[in-house]
Amino acid sequence: MTNPASTVLLLLAAVTLLALASRKFLIPYPTLMVMAGATLGWIPGLPHLEFDSETVLLVFLPPLLYAAAWQMSWRDFRSNLRPISLLAVGLVLATTVVVAILAHECIDGMSWPLAFALGALVAPPDAVAAAAVTQRLPLPPRLVTVIEGESLVNDATGLVLYRSAVAAAVTGVFSPSEAAMHFLLAPVGGVAVGIAIGWLAVWAHRQIKDATIESVFTLLTPFAAYIPAELMDVSGVLATVAAGMYVSKHASTIFAPSTRLHATATWDVLVFVLNGLAFTLIGLQIPLAFDAVSQRPLAELLLLTGLVCVTVIAVRMLWVFPSAYIPRLLFRSVRESEPRPRARDLVVLGWAGMRGVVTIAAALALPRLTADGSPLPNRNIVVLVAFAVVLCTLILQGQTLAALIRWLNVAPEAEEHSNAATEARREILYAALHHLDLEAIRAENAKDHDVEGAVGHLRERYWRLLAAELAPEITGDSTPPVDSLCHLTLEVLTVQRRKLSELARHGLVPQEICRQIERMLDLEEARVQEALENYSE
Secondary structure, three states: OOOHHHHHHHHHHHHHHHHHHHHHHOOOHHHHHHHHHHHHHOOOOOOOOOOOHHHHHHHHHHHHHHHHHHHOOHHHHHHOHHHHHHHHHHHHHHHHHHHHHHHHHHOOOOOHHHHHHHHHHHOOOOHHHHHHHHOOOOOOHHHHHHHHHHHHHHHHHHHHHHHHHHHHHHHOOOOHHHHHHHHHHHHHHHHHHHHHHHHHHHHHHHHOOOHHHHHHHHHHHHHHHHHHHHHOOOOHHHHHHHHHHHHHHOHHHHOOHHHHHHHHHHHHHHHHHHHHHHHHHHHHHHHHHHHOOOOOOHHHHHHHHHHHHHHHHHHHHHHHHHHHHHHHHHOHHHHHHOOOOOHHHHHHHHHOOOOOHHHHHHHHOOOOEOOOOOEOOOHHHHHHHHHHHHHHHHHHHHHHHHHHHHHHOOOOOHHHHHHHHHHHHHHHHHHHHHHHHHHHHHHHHHOOHHHHHHHHHHHHHHHHHHHHOOOOOOOOOOOOOHHHHHHHHHHHHHHHHHHHHHHHHOOOOOHHHHHHHHHHHHHHHHHHHHHHHHHHO
């Protein structure tokens, strides 16, 4: 029997090598890892790796959703809530219905509940795949917000529909009123649980002063939101997302710079490992899904899976244009508050519909038996179709999305992005110089020559940086005493960070730029702290 520990180590080694290959050959790593996993799964003699789907959801989904929610700006999410909702709720419902009708008509003996379960399985695009694509491709910020925002919350819609359909398929009983009530209450309850856990997490972080312990605490937070929500039969997905966005909103005030640097490094490694393992495990399960229906004619299977894959892609492409333009025609407030979407952006939005780990885990969670103990009809077909949709969208859409973006010339306004970053740097440097002017007056009145020298040195440096618009770097050739210079530099960094938070709070700096500048300030503070510690020794 294969040792589980050795299996995990081998998978980690494979993930690392595949990530290197992905960078070398410019292939999106979800696509490459799924293909590699499927190839390994078909090699004769290799042991088949099976896993419990609920465990997969618990291990993979909370941290990956939390990491994605952490990067999402609440201000941007709120300003794009209408298009996100139309995709995360409206499109998921539409896809579920269309796929259910197709499956019921094309598959002999397919019950309506199981057909709707299949539709709910394949309807929501994957948050992990979306993040993997948007982080590596140059896209306009608003388009990135809509793609990532949709993928964060659409799993909640899909899983609520899926569980209602599965319950009806297993028991043979369906209550529309109960299903509708659950569909309405599950998201609200999930958000409430997430905000409560987020508030507790913020409070706890304010009490903890150790970077390592805080980093570990950030790893526990997504599970603290997801598990209670699932036990309460509300949306664990939305609970995790709400907690992540709530904590992220307060991150600049509750985390010390050293904690941010430590936690960022920890999460970068964790997200890389979980992403790689998730998509490799998907690939390993694909041969098992085909083996389960090997008694059916291959042509029939290919036709059925092809029809569903085309339907899933087509419904999304057909949905994005009316959902973007019709509200503008009907409502003046939409025309006045939102920029007119470009057709090429909508094409990219429609093509960015990769499915992933949630679809696979939920498909494998389908019960094998009904309430009376008989086998659930067509279960294996549903699982196979779900796997086929994931494989098709990851390979076809994931592999061609970058080429489509280049062909359509969909890119962010580089000048606008650069101007925002430059203006933000200027603002925090002006704040630093203003603080130094006040310190100079105080030092002159107190006849503190050490501080006067440090003020003069830093003032010259910051004026030089302001003129050159460069990122600050600590130099070791200072003429004033090291301790005075370091302490004053820490004060100035605090002033700059406070000014940056003010700009972000008023929506004057995009979150991406804010995080970049904040990291620059954190790195500088870490170098200053190290210099001060070395001087003290």
